[in-house]
Every structure is written in structure tokens, then in C-alpha cells.
Amino acid sequence: MIEIKLYKRPLKALKIFALTTPFVATGIWMINKEPVGTTNYIMGWFSTCFFGLGIPVGLFQLLDRRPQVIINENGIWDRTTKQDVIKWEQIESAYPLDIYKQKFVCLVLDETFEMKKNLYKWAAKLNEGIGAQKVNLMVSQLKIDEHKMTKFINEIVKTEKQNRQTIIKKYFDH
Structure with a gap:
């Protein structure tokens, strides 16, 4: 019996990485540059934490080899x-x-x-x-x-x- 398995495109995972990486990098830069307690420092942490969630999601998308x-x-x-x-x-x-x-x-x-x-x-x-x-x-x-x-x-x-x-x-x- 013929069985066809269709898998996810890895391009989606690469898009997630490409879209989140600049925000994570900017957040890290703001954390290192701004004084502790300022609005920009807090926004740096927020940006790093929020957009950093895209990294494990992108890794899961990239490494998930189960057929869809x-x-x-x-x-x-x-x-x-x-x-x-x-x-x-x-x-x-x-x-x-x-x-x-x-x-x-x-x-x-x-x-x-x-x-x-x-x-x-x-x-x-x-x-x-x-x-x-x-x-x-x-x-x-x-x-x-x-x-x-x-x-x-x-x-x-x-x-x-x-x-x-x-x-x-x-x-x-x-």
C-alpha cells in the first residue's frame, strides 16, 4: 500500500527566527545600555522575554519531523x-x-x-x-x-x- 506523508515547510521556522531575532537583539542592547529601572531598560526586558519565546517555537517548528x-x-x-x-x-x-x-x-x-x-x-x-x-x-x-x-x-x-x-x-x- 502506498502511503504519502506530507511534512511542514522549514521556511516557516526560519521566518519566525528572522522576525524575532532583531527584537531580541534590540532588547538585549537596551538592557545593556540603559540604566536599571528606566522605562527603556524595562522595555528591553519585555522585548527580550516576549520575542524570545519565538526562538523555542521556531526550534520546535524546525525540528518537528512528524508527518502533518x-x-x-x-x-x-x-x-x-x-x-x-x-x-x-x-x-x-x-x-x-x-x-x-x-x-x-x-x-x-x-x-x-x-x-x-x-x-x-x-x-x-x-x-x-x-x-x-x-x-x-x-x-x-x-x-x-x-x-x-x-x-x-x-x-x-x-x-x-x-x-x-x-x-x-x-x-x-x-
Whole structure:
């Protein structure tokens, strides 16, 4: 059985480092330059501590080698959705969604799919308001285009189980 594993882009971690490092450096400079107790000294500590949190977050993003999405002939699993494997038979269709440059693939699921954990009412209303579904795959941090992923999902859900490996090979050739 073919199994495709999609991982996070390391570029996101590098962006976090690039955005936080100047603020941490400026904060350290302010701590060393300003007299103790002044507003600039306190702001230096605040800047260093607050933006310094980006360093462990960036390291985690960079060193996290767990697959984000696993695709096989039985279904698709996304670590961020906190759901079990979503079987291809349960997916009716998929469509892309862009929310402030964050790319998602929204899955329209049939009634046989049971949510492992239901959304809060406010989250369900928010999803409805922005045009999302109960289950949405975040693909902006993956090494795949959201339109390619949408086309793949819409094609594989219409394919018989014995032909799914061919579709997977077509879109994810090794």
C-alpha cells in the first residue's frame, strides 16, 4: 500500500527566527545600555522575554519531523484536525479556502463521519461565516499547493478503491 506523508515547510521556522531575532537583539542592547529601572531598560526586558519565546517555537517548528498529513488508499489523516483517518467514502467533495494568506482545503463530509470532538458553538458559527467546514486541512505550512490537493481529493473520492493507488501515484510521484 502506498502511503504519502506530507511534512511542514522549514521556511516557516526560519521566518519566525528572522522576525524575532532583531527584537531580541534590540532588547538585549537596551538592557545593556540603559540604566536599571528606566522605562527603556524595562522595555528591553519585555522585548527580550516576549520575542524570545519565538526562538523555542521556531526550534520546535524546525525540528518537528512528524508527518502533518498522511494519505493512503483508505483515507486521509491530518494531525491538526485531531480526528481519526477520514475515509475517502466519507468525503463528498473538497474546495480551497484562503483566509488572510492561510491556505485551507475544506472537506465536505457525509453524515457517516462522526467528529471525535465537536466544535464549540462559536467556532461552528465562525466556520459557517467564513465558508469553512467542520474539518479543514491547513495546507499553507505543507509542501503542497492547495489547488493540487483539492483536485486530488475531488478525483480520488470518485475513484473505486482498487484504482486509488494509481491516482495517488499520479499526484505524488516518487
